[in-house]
Amino acid sequence: MVYPRFPPSFWSFGYIKDVGGFSAIMPPLGLAILAALVPPEFDVQIVDENVEPIDFDADCDIVALSAMAIQETRLFEIADSFRERGRLVCMGGPICNVLPERCRPHCDVLFEGEGEYTWPQFLAEWDRGEHRTHYVQLDKIDMRDSPAPRVGLLKLDQYRLGCVQTTRGCPFKCEFCDIIVTYGRKVRAKPVAHVIAELQQWADHGVDFITLADDNLIGDRAYCRTMLRAVAAWNRARAVPVSLYAEMSVDAVRDPELLELCREANITEMFLGIETPRRAGLSETAKVQNVTLDLVAAVKTIQSYGMVVVAGMIVGFDSDDADVFEDQYAFLQEAGIPIVMLGLLQAIPRTPLYERLERAGRLRSPSQGNNTLSFTNIEPTCMPYDQLVNGYRELFTRLYGFQAIGDRWLANVDTWRAVAGRKWLQKPLGRWRPFMLLQTLLILRWYVARPSRFTFFCRMLGGTLARVPAALPQTFSYLAYFIHLREYADKVVAREWTFSYALEGVDTRANRFGEGGRINMVKAEATYRAPSSSTQA
């Protein structure tokens, strides 16, 4: 089973691998789950190219590849290399769920949808010499049938986080979202006992930071409450609690009990899909759950439960105008959201957005998997394409200027004054390890290299000490993240300006979800203008 290398991306944390002491942020959970479904008579190995090289001449019968769309180029290279060597190549994962027609020429067996039923079915059929070339899981699987991942097959010392998925699906219907296309709007939950057993499994392997890899943790609130209570009890009984990272919709703010449970379970970071502070954009994209909220107040409330908020933001809605960049900046600074994944709106095949724009003839080119690059496949109506792309790039680099990051981080720490006195503070760093000493030195080395960096470093530590001294470990660990984000902003976002893509030969007619026909392929080339706010330091 093979997981392709990621290109440099917002989430790759490629610029701090030495500092963090990991090769990749998270292991490929999908493959580890599918490995658990392989019958005992098969030998199985997981090779994640993000942590180790692939042996293309390995003696094997089947190569199973999994990938997101962002890994497309490398995925196809790997698949083609194995096929040249006569291996049977199977392909599945998020890319196949939205772009099956692009994957089809590069594999022998294509899987669409969840793999818990189709993968063992294929293995049984292959064993009998009668497998098919295409498996599609149309009905959603029962989460009780999703086994615990085979964690023992992973090179665990190479990752920063473990992962446990408690639910799949989300009740909302944001127009751009491919999650509900693949996993549906009915939330399916894993039995709580399975969740605890999986957490225990990771913890037994020494992992002390775990992602709850749900699309929306609070999609089923009743389940979420029960599950978080169990996790809190499990975590509280540990000498050093495991830190958790999760993703939820902002309407959680209406439910203080749920937020309290998040804190008790030791969720230290929470990703929120805020997208835009503008009501018009939220309404346009059917993000109804955010429209009536005071988003600044909502973020501050969530932060006050001890969580660091990470926000997903988008520019490029039809209702956006030239002021949107300033509006986004002002909102993020005021809300004090330290980590912002800022993307340009892209239309992912099979989503309602894609279908609407296809009907309107507004698809410039195929979508691509990195939504934090200066590229979109949408013909914008809000402003000329180049203005949108340049505005996006300027906003990104502005947000990751030292002054702006420092302001946001310290505003976030401010909200913790309310929780500093609480009995059970968040424990973000896990257990003490000697490597932390070296990490500290590596972080310091980056910050002392330039005066502007060092000034920022001192401001972050001094500002934290003046506000909530107990939050110093958090500040220190975020100083490491900020190295990556600064480098990504300066070396990737600020500098790339054209996106060349293999536009030829993509035909979406095979797609059952109705794209019907060739899409309008115009090569996307934005004119480069160096962002005036580039903050290389």
Ligand code: B12
């Ligand atoms: C955790 C997570 C992450 C983690 C890392 C995950 C990892 N291993 O590297 C982090 C936070 C780092 C991350 C980052 C990104 N992510 Co992410 N992430 C997720 C999330 C929330 C959960 C992933 C997961 O573990 N799922 C659980 C497993 C069990 O599901 P699965 O992998 O899809 O596998 C199932 C099926 O697909 C299938 N299957 C999978 N592979 C195979 C192979 C075969 C042979 C078969 C038969 C079946 C099969 O069977 C599995 C069991 O049902 C998903 C959303 C989601 N619900 O999946 C988004 C998601 C995968 N991420 C997404 C994106 C866009 C990104 C980023 C590109 C964002 C960015 N701009 O930087 C980055 C790229 C990563 C990088 N390193 O650069 C998109 C991918 C869209 C797409 N179609 O490609 C998703 C779907 C969310 C979304 N809609 O926006 N992500």
Ligand code: SF4
């Ligand atoms: S809340 Fe998130 S997961 Fe749910 S539909 Fe909207 S974008 Fe998708």
